[in-house]
Amino acid sequence: MKRWQSIFATMILATTCASAIAQQSGSDEILIKNATIMTASRGTIENGSILIRNGKIAAVGKSQDVNASSSAKVIDATGMYVTPGFVDSHSHTALDSINEGSQSVTAMVRMRDVVNNTDINIYRQLAGGMTTIHQLHGSANAIGGQNSIIKLKWGKSVDEMAVGDAPRTVKFALGENPKRSNFSGLPGTSRRFPATRMGVEETIREAFTQGREYMMEWDAYDAAKKRGEDPLPPRRDLKLEAMADMLRGKIDIHSHCYRADEIVMLLRVCEEFGIKVRTLQHTLEGYKVAPEIAKHGASASILPDWWAYKMEAYDAIPFNAAVMTRKGIVVSIHSDSNEHARRFYQEAGKMMKYGNLTEEEALRLVTLNPAIQIRLDHRIGSIDVGKDADLVLFNGHPFSVYSRPEMTMIEGEVFFDRKNDLQMREKLAKEKKDLIEREKKMPGQRQPAQPDPTIIPTISEEDLDGHLHPSSRRKN
Amino acid sequence: MEMTIIMRIFNRSFLFIILALAMSAPALAQNGGAFAIRNARIVTVSGQVIERGTVVVKDGKIAAVGANVSVPRDAKVIDGTGLSVYPGMIDSNTILGLTEVGAVAATVDTTELGDFKANMKALTAVNPHSELIPVARMNGVTTALTCPQGGLVSGQCALINLDGWTPSEMKLQAPAAMSMSYPVIGFRGGGGGFGGGGRSAGITEQQRQQRDRLVESMRKMLDNAQAYLKAKEASARDKSIPTRTTDLNLEAMIPVIKGEVPVFMEANGPNEIKGAIELADKYKLKLIINGGNDAIKMAKELKGKNISVILGGVLELPRGEDAPYDESFARAAELHQAGIKFAFSTGDASNVRLLPYHAGTAAAFGLPKDEALKAVTLYPAQIFGVDKLVGSIETGKIANLVVTDGDILEHRTKVKHMFINGNPVDLSNKHTRLYEKFKDRQ
Numbered sequence: 001m002k003r004w005q006s007i008f009a010t011m012i013l014a015t016t017c018a019s020a021i022a023q024q025s026g027s028d029e030i031l032i033k034n035a036t037i038m039t040a041s042r043g044t045i046e047n048g049s050i051l052i053r054n055g056k057i058a059a060v061g062k063s064q065d066v067n068a069s070s071s072a073k074v075i076d077a078t079g080m081y082v083t084p085g086f087v088d089s090h091s092h093t094a095l096d097s098i099n100e101g102s103q104s105v106t107a108m109v110r111m112r113d114v115v116n117n118t119d120i121n122i123y124r125q126l127a128g129g130m131t132t133i134h135q136l137h138g139s140a141n142a143i144g145g146q147n148s149i150i151k152l153k154w155g156k157s158v159d160e161m162a163v164g165d166a167p168r169t170v171k172f173a174l175g176e177n178p179k180r181s182n183f184s185g186l187p188g189t190s191r192r193f194p195a196t197r198m199g200v201e202e203t204i205r206e207a208f209t210q211g212r213e214y215m216m217e218w219d220a221y222d223a224a225k226k227r228g229e230d231p232l233p234p235r236r237d238l239k240l241e242a243m244a245d246m247l248r249g250k251i252d253i254h255s256h257c258y259r260a261d262e263i264v265m266l267l268r269v270c271e272e273f274g275i276k277v278r279t280l281q282h283t284l285e286g287y288k289v290a291p292e293i294a295k296h297g298a299s300a301s302i303l304p305d306w307w308a309y310k311m312e313a314y315d316a317i318p319f320n321a322a323v324m325t326r327k328g329i330v331v332s333i334h335s336d337s338n339e340h341a342r343r344f345y346q347e348a349g350k351m352m353k354y355g356n357l358t359e360e361e362a363l364r365l366v367t368l369n370p371a372i373q374i375r376l377d378h379r380i381g382s383i384d385v386g387k388d389a390d391l392v393l394f395n396g397h398p399f400s401v402y403s404r405p406e407m408t409m410i411e412g413e414v415f416f417d418r419k420n421d422l423q424m425r426e427k428l429a430k431e432k433k434d435l436i437e438r439e440k441k442m443p444g445q446r447q448p449a450q451p452d453p454t455i456i457p458t459i460s461e462e463d464l465d466g467h468l469h470p471s472s473r474r475k476n
Numbered sequence: 477m478e479m480t481i482i483m484r485i486f487n488r489s490f491l492f493i494i495l496a497l498a499m500s501a502p503a504l505a506q507n508g509g510a511f512a513i514r515n516a517r518i519v520t521v522s523g524q525v526i527e528r529g530t531v532v533v534k535d536g537k538i539a540a541v542g543a544n545v546s547v548p549r550d551a552k553v554i555d556g557t558g559l560s561v562y563p564g565m566i567d568s569n570t571i572l573g574l575t576e577v578g579a580v581a582a583t584v585d586t587t588e589l590g591d592f593k594a595n596m597k598a599l600t601a602v603n604p605h606s607e608l609i610p611v612a613r614m615n616g617v618t619t620a621l622t623c624p625q626g627g628l629v630s631g632q633c634a635l636i637n638l639d640g641w642t643p644s645e646m647k648l649q650a651p652a653a654m655s656m657s658y659p660v661i662g663f664r665g666g667g668g669g670f671g672g673g674g675r676s677a678g679i680t681e682q683q684r685q686q687r688d689r690l691v692e693s694m695r696k697m698l699d700n701a702q703a704y705l706k707a708k709e710a711s712a713r714d715k716s717i718p719t720r721t722t723d724l725n726l727e728a729m730i731p732v733i734k735g736e737v738p739v740f741m742e743a744n745g746p747n748e749i750k751g752a753i754e755l756a757d758k759y760k761l762k763l764i765i766n767g768g769n770d771a772i773k774m775a776k777e778l779k780g781k782n783i784s785v786i787l788g789g790v791l792e793l794p795r796g797e798d799a800p801y802d803e804s805f806a807r808a809a810e811l812h813q814a815g816i817k818f819a820f821s822t823g824d825a826s827n828v829r830l831l832p833y834h835a836g837t838a839a840a841f842g843l844p845k846d847e848a849l850k851a852v853t854l855y856p857a858q859i860f861g862v863d864k865l866v867g868s869i870e871t872g873k874i875a876n877l878v879v880t881d882g883d884i885l886e887h888r889t890k891v892k893h894m895f896i897n898g899n900p901v902d903l904s905n906k907h908t909r910l911y912e913k914f915k916d917r918q
Binding site for chain 2: 120121123124127176181182287288290291305306307308309310311313314315317318319322323326338339342343346349350352353355399400401402403404421425428432
């Protein structure tokens with residue numbers, strides 16, 4: 001009898017574990033109920049619920065109107081706020097290298113090839129509600145490399161993080177960075193063309209010109225083949241192939257820019273070649289030429305309130321988002337920083353006071369608008385039926401300085417849970433202590449520690465030298 | 477006839493002059509005026525919040541505060557219905573006034589050459605007309621500690637009010653502290669910007685020795701200052717003892733070794749904080765820790781010796797890959813629990829307006845809200861010994877006041893009025909001007 005009991009108990013346990021795993025992988029139903037839901041597309045729903053099925057939002061509305069099956073995992077979010085997962089349209093997180101700045105045009109390099117899925121900043125940003133990032137090449141050259149878009153699925157492989165149907169995008173840069181104004185003279189740097197805004201314009205025009213000729217060569221070759229001829233193929237050039245794809249509209253241009261004059265320069269050069277800039281990045285003086293940007297049809301991604309760190313940032317104003325939004329431009333806030341990316345909700349909140357954006361307009365700066373800029377708004381950026389269940393649960397209004405995210409999920413899977421995080425710290429502290437003890441017993445035989453894959457975050461070399469953090473003491 | 481025209485012209489230009497004067501008049505020109513903010517929520521910080529009360533400002537000071545105080549007949553009245561009054565916030569470490577555009581060297585006066593430069597005075601280089609100052613006021617900061625940077629002794633910090641025609645009009649207290657940096661492993665001398673902690677990976681014996689040499693040079697300088705003072709006092713007492721040559725650098729150290737001016741010592745790692753405490757003990761220095769990332773690890777010593785901390789890195793990344801994700805956000809709450817007095821700082825110039833968010837974010841991660849507010853008002857005033865002058869809304873204190881439409885630490889809150897030294901301060905700045913200029917451009 002006793003034996004049967006224990007077998008039965010084991011079976012129950014096994015079933016519980018299995019269902020927990022199934023929910024983890026996002027294949028079951030999850031119901032988030034009794035929350036204040038800020039949809040970013042259709043206003044705020046008080047006392048609302050979200051039903052998630054197979055990682056997608058299956059229903060959203062007033063709690064009484066959203067019904068789940070009896071097996072659904074229920075998250076009681078009473079008193080909590082839910083927002084869409086945040087989207088950073090300008091990030092350099094989780095990249096092994098950022099700049100291939102040795103030439104002025106490096107459109108052939110791809111950030112997809114240098115994604116580092118073990119970067120701890122992925123986890124830190126998840127803890128701030130970030131779920132999707134546009135990983136950009138740096139701004140050392142006028143035309144940089146091709147960018148990558150990933151979801152912050154901490155613990156997964158690079159392929160699993162990559163957003164499959166993401167568009168191809170490329171980084172451009174104008175002004176002081178491609179001119180190397182603030183860098184030349186430092187050890188290991190040398191002067192190179194371009195060194196002026198005139199040179200930057202011509203670098204871009206030249207690259208487009210070469211790209212257009214390359215495209216025409218291939219078009220002629222393809223046409224000849226179609227006619228049944230046997231032409232000699234042109235020599236393949238990966239840089240020019242990327243330039244040609246920009247001209248064909250297959251690669252979106254995202255350009256780092258500061259000053260108003262360089263913004264209109266880029267718009268003009270692109271119009272010369274019959275193409276559009278998808279997103280102006282940083283766009284610090286965008287407010288000065290908002291009508292021109294709107295007319296061209298570019299969107300703008302901005303740094304919210306940083307200024308005066310360099311000359312071209314001296315006229316940056318925090319009202320930038322409001323001015324451009326009022327001119328009909330799709331505006332987003334971006335981090336360009338591993339630190340700011342942890343507090344996107346704060347950055348968005350600030351924008352309400354500088355130019356009176358509404359709450360939803362401010363929320364869109366970090367959700368729907370960046371999703372539009374990277375052409376993924378059919379999947380992410382708002383809490384709407386059919387979209388990915390990328391959600392953040394806050395313990396208060398997300399724009400209050402006193403609030404913090406408690407849980408972040410991507411496609412219905414929980415990747416950050418503050419409760420789990422706090423528990424994990426104790427485990428981590430114990431493991432660190434054990435390692436240090438072991439090291440002390442084996443002088444001269446120190447081996448680099450292999451991080452336990454189940455532990456978040458990982459052990460760094462620093463800790464082996466006794467820099468123990470007081471994490472276990474923390475109570476909040 | 478002719479007379480009339482001349483009179484007319486005279487009248488016109490006189491009117492123009494009057495108008496021009498009125499428009500450009502700095503706050504200080506109005507000194508002596510009386511103001512009253514009525515029907516406002518008054519967050520005194522030192523005492524209870526007055527839900528509906530009046531603050532009276534006269535001759536630059538807070539003349540009265542309370543629920544039932546009478547308004548002087550000559551006072552200009554501001555209706556504070558729906559508004560809150562706070563003491564002006566204090567940023568406890570900045571380079572405000574010393575830099576304009578970070579990357580443009582010609583506009584930066586933060587860092588003099590050399591390792592020991594006690595006689596450098598931040599107040600001298602404060603540019604009262606820096607565009608950064610009105611922007612810094614934007615969210616309610618009225619007062620800042622501005623400090624020289626770089627080297628082991630960087631120079632003298634000044635507490636400045638963010639309004640005035642000249643540095644001396646801005647001065648609240650100078651020298652407010654001697655800015656020093658406890659040597660860290662990897663210190664390269666000269667410029668500032670070395671971080672804390674001291675990453676242990678890859679530290680060479682050579683680097684360790686270099687650090688020890690720097691610590692030794694710091695001790696030597698303090699020995700010299702002591703000897704200098706002793707010699708000076710001896711020759712003052714006894715005319716037969718020859719006076720030694722004046723050394724302006726050591727001269728500037730005298731109030732420091734007398735304990736009259738506190739040492740504002742940058743120290744982040746436990747080793748640096750420990751070293752700073754030992755140095756302060758040996759030379760009887762009045763120590764304030766600047767940075768204090770790992771202050772919690774030295775909590776017992778800091779509390780025991782009543783040493784305060786100016787927290788620097790609230791909005792910085794955690795230092796180790798393995799550190800808790802909220803390490804820097806939660807640091808203030810830990811210090812509060814350990815009973816250590818602290819204040820917040822931005823360490824910046826263009827980002828001084830973000831000070832309230834340092835405090836607010838700490839409150840999101842465990843620091844009580846009222847403590848967060850105190851750590852940008854009353855606590856810094858106490859730490860720098862100016863709590864009789866500023867830091868709370870109390871009768872007799874300097875009228876540095878901020879009137880807001882909400883909680884002063886919140887992102888969405890707007891500052892509606894500001895008083896510095898009892899004078900209304902113009903809330904427009906470079907950013908609002910550019911906004912007005914371009915917002916309606918077609």
